[in-house]
Amino acid sequence: xxxxxxxxxxxxxxxxxxxxxxxxxxxxxxxxxxxxxxxxxxxxxxxxxxxxxxxxxxxxxxxxxxxxxxxxxxxxxxxxxxxxxxxxxxxxxxxxxxxxxxxxxxxxxxxxxxxxxxxxxxxxxxxxxxxxxxxxxxxxxxxxxxxxxxxxxxxxxxxxxxxxxxxxxxxxxxxxxxxxxxxxxxxxxxxxxxxxxxxxxxxxxxxxxxxxxxxxxxxxxxxxxxxxxxxxxxxxxxxxxxxxxxxxxxxxxxxxxxxxxxxxxxxxxxxxxxxxxxxxxxxxxxxxxxxxxxxxxxxxxxxxxxxxxxxxxxxxxxxxxxxxxxxxxxxxxxx
Amino acid sequence: xxxxxxxxxxxxxxxxxxxxxxxxxxxxxxxxxxxxxxxxxxxxxxxxxxxxxxxxxxxxxxxxxxxxxxxxxxxxxxxxxxxxxxxxxxxxxxxxxxxxxxxxxxxxxxxxxxxxxxxxxxxxxxxxxxxxxxxxxxxxxxxxxxxxxxxxxxxxxxxxxxxxxxxxxxxxxxxxxxxxxxxxxxxxxxxxxxxxxxxxxxxxxxxxxxxxxxxxxxxxxxxxxxxxxxxxxxxxxxxxxxxxxxxxxxxxxxxxxxxxxxxxxxxxxxxxxxxxxxxxxxxxxxxxxxxxxxxxxxxxxxxxxxxxxxxxxxxxxxxxxxxxxxxxxxxxxxx
Numbered sequence: 001x002x003x004x005x006x007x008x009x010x011x012x013x014x015x016x017x018x019x020x021x022x023x024x025x026x027x028x029x030x031x032x033x034x035x036x037x038x039x040x041x042x043x044x045x046x047x048x049x050x051x052x053x054x055x056x057x058x059x060x061x062x063x064x065x066x067x068x069x070x071x072x073x074x075x076x077x078x079x080x081x082x083x084x085x086x087x088x089x090x091x092x093x094x095x096x097x098x099x100x101x102x103x104x105x106x107x108x109x110x111x112x113x114x115x116x117x118x119x120x121x122x123x124x125x126x127x128x129x130x131x132x133x134x135x136x137x138x139x140x141x142x143x144x145x146x147x148x149x150x151x152x153x154x155x156x157x158x159x160x161x162x163x164x165x166x167x168x169x170x171x172x173x174x175x176x177x178x179x180x181x182x183x184x185x186x187x188x189x190x191x192x193x194x195x196x197x198x199x200x201x202x203x204x205x206x207x208x209x210x211x212x213x214x215x216x217x218x219x220x221x222x223x224x225x226x227x228x229x230x231x232x233x234x235x236x237x238x239x240x241x242x243x244x245x246x247x248x249x250x251x252x253x254x255x256x257x258x259x260x261x262x263x264x265x266x267x268x269x270x271x272x273x274x275x276x277x278x279x280x281x282x283x284x285x286x287x288x289x290x291x292x293x294x295x296x297x298x299x300x301x302x303x304x305x306x307x308x309x310x311x312x313x314x315x316x317x318x319x320x321x322x323x324x325x326x327x328x329x330x331x332x333x334x335x
Numbered sequence: 336x337x338x339x340x341x342x343x344x345x346x347x348x349x350x351x352x353x354x355x356x357x358x359x360x361x362x363x364x365x366x367x368x369x370x371x372x373x374x375x376x377x378x379x380x381x382x383x384x385x386x387x388x389x390x391x392x393x394x395x396x397x398x399x400x401x402x403x404x405x406x407x408x409x410x411x412x413x414x415x416x417x418x419x420x421x422x423x424x425x426x427x428x429x430x431x432x433x434x435x436x437x438x439x440x441x442x443x444x445x446x447x448x449x450x451x452x453x454x455x456x457x458x459x460x461x462x463x464x465x466x467x468x469x470x471x472x473x474x475x476x477x478x479x480x481x482x483x484x485x486x487x488x489x490x491x492x493x494x495x496x497x498x499x500x501x502x503x504x505x506x507x508x509x510x511x512x513x514x515x516x517x518x519x520x521x522x523x524x525x526x527x528x529x530x531x532x533x534x535x536x537x538x539x540x541x542x543x544x545x546x547x548x549x550x551x552x553x554x555x556x557x558x559x560x561x562x563x564x565x566x567x568x569x570x571x572x573x574x575x576x577x578x579x580x581x582x583x584x585x586x587x588x589x590x591x592x593x594x595x596x597x598x599x600x601x602x603x604x605x606x607x608x609x610x611x612x613x614x615x616x617x618x619x620x621x622x623x624x625x626x627x628x629x630x631x632x633x634x635x636x637x638x639x640x641x642x643x644x645x646x647x648x649x650x651x652x653x654x655x656x657x658x659x660x661x662x663x664x665x666x667x668x669x670x
Contacts, residue, residue, distance in 0.1 A: 161536060161539075172529050175511045176512065177511065197506040198507050200502070208496075209495035210495055210496065287541050289541070289542070
């Protein structure tokens with residue numbers, strides 16, 4: 001894990017009604033804030049990821065160029081670095097950590113940007129997967145202050161099928177008796193293995209497996225890939241953290257907040273910032289049709305399908321041509 | 336469970352090299368064998384299913400018309416009725432039940448047809464899912480005796496992605512410590528729940544969940560559907576039986592036998608019987624592209640996509656228009 005900063009917001013009332021004392025965001029920044037404070041890019045993190053997963057899209061000459069922009073990467077609540085089940089004290093520790101929503105994430109991030117740097121205007125908010133969900137929230141909650149938005153392989157509102165697939169992941173993890181209702185003495189290793197292996201089929205496409213693209217990642221056989229890339233995928237994580245993130249993901253809905261009171265058309269319609277929404281053609285979580293239905297309700301958005309066989313990972317910086325495709329779209333939004 | 340017959344084949348050497356004593360096929364028949372013995376339809380069963388799942392495609396006036404045809408439904412080995420981990424005696428009981436392949440299934444079925452009824456000619460072999468896999472095997476192993484074949488939502492050769500998704504199901508089931516390496520005292524209920532809920536996302540399409548088609552099945556909410564249709568889906572089954580079937584499924588390859596020695600082109604090319612292969616447009620296990628690649632190598636086959644949002648269930652008799660689509664194709668093959 002590379003170095004990161006933390007910002008302690010003090011007690012924060014969450015959407016659930018519970019107060020999180022010492023609500024903390026872990027973050028990193030790339031580049032320098034200019035005097036006008038108008039070169040800010042916000043790039044939140046994905047499920048089971050941290051700021052360390054973001055670099056493929058950041059670099060000199062790329063859209064997210066630290067020589068031009070001040071790029072802020074806030075870690076999502078529950079990811080183990082920002083406030084999470086694993087780092088909060090009893091009685092809000094472990095399985096008793098309160099439910100967190102993306103509304104909570106984004107309101108906290110917005111406060112951090114104001115209080116730490118006096119930032120009011122966001123040049124671009126973008127992200128992959130759960131990071132894309134937060135980007136949607138930013139654009140709907142602060143339509144006058146977000147200048148551009150992009151979500152790659154993510155959604156504004158979690159679709160019922162995604163909810164169901166996540167139910168499977170949750171149950172695969174908690175079927176391990178060592179989980180003990182979240183009061184485990186050590187991590188439920190067997191449950192992690194089950195979750196990892198069950199997740200493997202969802203993350204990459206049928207075609208990706210047919211073409212044995214794991215070879216491009218340096219694995220010697222399909223079993224070698226499952227064993228080394230997935231069986232232990234969650235071992236460095238905390239089970240309650242993973243469940244907290246899944247709960248946030250399942251609850252994702254840009255209208256489920258005091259601004260929109262469940263009016264999804266109003267929330268999507270409020271996103272006036274130029275937006276490019278990029279589903280992966282073969283993403284099994286977020287099929288292009290779901291994003292198409294969202295884009296149809298957004299006044300200034302474009303659907304741009306990543307024609308990739310890398311499934312959900314099309315947006316994740318694993319495959320250079322996909323990364324270049326995303327980078328080109330972000331460049332347009334910043335032009 | 337409706338009444339069924341059993342046929343005891345005595346000791347049978349399986350492809351694995353192990354001998355199954357008292358190898359038994361459970362079966363039902365519909366209709367009457369004619370004097371020429373040329374009105375035979377073979378219709379094997381699916382994963383976690385029995386002969387009781389077949390009726391939607393059988394009936395007077397349908398393609399599988401018991402007034403015209405002698406329809407034989409053999410239960411797949413491992414399904415709990417034919418020889419299975421749960422009904423075989425030690426030392427081949429439970430987790431020590433030998434690996435069974437579809438080659439084993441079909442060779443045993445072929446012997447049963449000859450020994451019980453003197454049947455040499457099969458007018459049609461057809462099936463859904465694992466039943467479709469067996470249909471492919473029949474047509475490749477007995478090309479001179481099978482007059483027509485149809486596989487709906489199934490494959491000749493298990494694709495790597497399907498292998499991976501089944502790995503997830505296996506691990507969700509066995510993550511439950513009550514599984515005890517297969518030597519359980521009672522069924523691993525929590526593992527069954529995990530497998531059921533993890534399976535729910537694979538069986539039906541994203542669109543099916545988006546449109547809340549569970550309402551058509553009589554459920555009151557998504558959670559009601561998951562709870563009543565999936566959480567307990569495997570409770571009447573046996574865990575080792577389910578794992579035996581998964582192993583058979585994962586090993587499915589019509590060329591993995593002494594006739595073809597792994598030559599997939601030769602095995603597919605040998606299927607000269609007119610065949611209609613019907614993938615579901617939204618089937619997440621068996622996408623149309625996989626069947627298309629198979630059909631391209633078969634001399635007399637047609638790909639006919641079921642344009643349904645019922646995912647894998649398009650072939651399973653749950654939705655009347657899909658059933659009518661499959662029935663019409665079978666009618667053509669029998670014309």
